[in-house]
Amino acid sequence: MKQLSLDNLRAFVAVVDLGGYAKAGDYLGRSQPAISLQIKRLEEQLGKKLFNKAGQRQLVNADGLALYQHAVQILSLNDDIFRQFEQTPLSGQLRLGLPSEFATRLLPSIIGDFNKAYPDVTLEVTCELSKHLLQAERRKQFDLILALSDEPRQDQPEMLLSDELVWVANPNYRPEEDKLALVVAPTGCIYRKRALERLQSAGRSWRISYTNADIGGITAALKEGLGVTVLARSTLPAELAVLKHKSLPTLGQVGINLYIQPGKHRQASGKLAEFIRSRLGYLIA
Numbered sequence: 001m002k003q004l005s006l007d008n009l010r011a012f013v014a015v016v017d018l019g020g021y022a023k024a025g026d027y028l029g030r031s032q033p034a035i036s037l038q039i040k041r042l043e044e045q046l047g048k049k050l051f052n053k054a055g056q057r058q059l060v061n062a063d064g065l066a067l068y069q070h071a072v073q074i075l076s077l078n079d080d081i082f083r084q085f086e087q088t089p090l091s092g093q094l095r096l097g098l099p100s101e102f103a104t105r106l107l108p109s110i111i112g113d114f115n116k117a118y119p120d121v122t123l124e125v126t127c128e129l130s131k132h133l134l135q136a137e138r139r140k141q142f143d144l145i146l147a148l149s150d151e152p153r154q155d156q157p158e159m160l161l162s163d164e165l166v167w168v169a170n171p172n173y174r175p176e177e178d179k180l181a182l183v184v185a186p187t188g189c190i191y192r193k194r195a196l197e198r199l200q201s202a203g204r205s206w207r208i209s210y211t212n213a214d215i216g217g218i219t220a221a222l223k224e225g226l227g228v229t230v231l232a233r234s235t236l237p238a239e240l241a242v243l244k245h246k247s248l249p250t251l252g253q254v255g256i257n258l259y260i261q262p263g264k265h266r267q268a269s270g271k272l273a274e275f276i277r278s279r280l281g282y283l284i285a
Contacts, residue, residue, distance in 0.1 A: 004045065006078055009071045011038040012050065016060050016068050017260045017273070019158060027262045076274055079267060091120035094268050097139075098146035100127035101215040101235035105283060106146075110275045121268050129213065131188040134259075143269045145259040146276060148190045148232070152255030160258050160277055161284050163232040165194055165251035170225050171241040175248065181209040181227030183218055191230040194251055202249040232256070234283040256280060 014024035014035075021035045028035070043050055050064035060068065098106070103125060114123060130147035132138060139145055152162040169175075180199065184192040199206050210221040218229055219237050228243055232254055236242065260273055
């Protein structure tokens with residue numbers, strides 16, 4: 001009976017999560033040629049290529065993505081078994097950066113389960129615009145980063161899912177016929193950029209009535225009828241509604257990416273990443 005190597009699967013998942021053989025090698029403490037050999041052995045055993053070469057990059061293909069889903073589950077089960085019998089529980093601080101709208105919808109369903117799995121690991125959460133979280137110096141401060149990408153592409157190794165962008169407002173709000181009032185985050189926000197681009201392309205006039213970087217402030221302004229905003233559908237607050245109006249252009253999709261940074265809490269980072277993947281899939285499904 002054929003058996004897959006867990007080491008090879010772990011190397012494969014690391015390559016996909018981190019976006020390259022070199023980064024996976026740094027994360028796993030192995031050389032780039034060693035990682036490349038593990039991927040080659042895995043491909044030979046399965047009889048399938050898992051990556052397509054694009055320039056100097058190795059991009060995961062359809063077969064690789066299919067394997068990835070199973071590999072994550074297999075490694076998670078393996079790690080759960082060892083964690084159950086480990087003598088020294090993990091401890092320390094895990095740092096997560098994400099936009100505030102995802103913190104509001106996503107974190108409540110994660111924190112309880114994560115605390116049960118790792119009661120001695122402190123989860124430190126920072127909410128900022130994706131643009132700021134992904135700045136070179138800033139991203140070094142986190143173990144995991146959940147961020148948006150303006151142009152979702154399935155060949156991005158960090159991409160989890162794509163989500164629909166929607167116009168959002170108070171359920172009783174009706175947009176003005178002359179200038180559309182916008183409630184938005186500051187410059188640099190993907191939602192703001194997409195809204196202005198699509199309104200300009202549609203020839204729809206607009207004005208910014210309120211600016212706030214936090215989803216709580218934006219939600220409060222929308223509830224008071226100050227205007228409309230744009231959000232990913234999965235982050236829609238319960239007290240607001242998707243606004244459909246003939247004068248509002250379609251907004252397209254946005255990518256939701258998960259960046260796993262090399263760090264000392266690899267096992268806890270992996271478990272938190274697993275929780276994020278599963279909960280996001282539930283919210284968007």
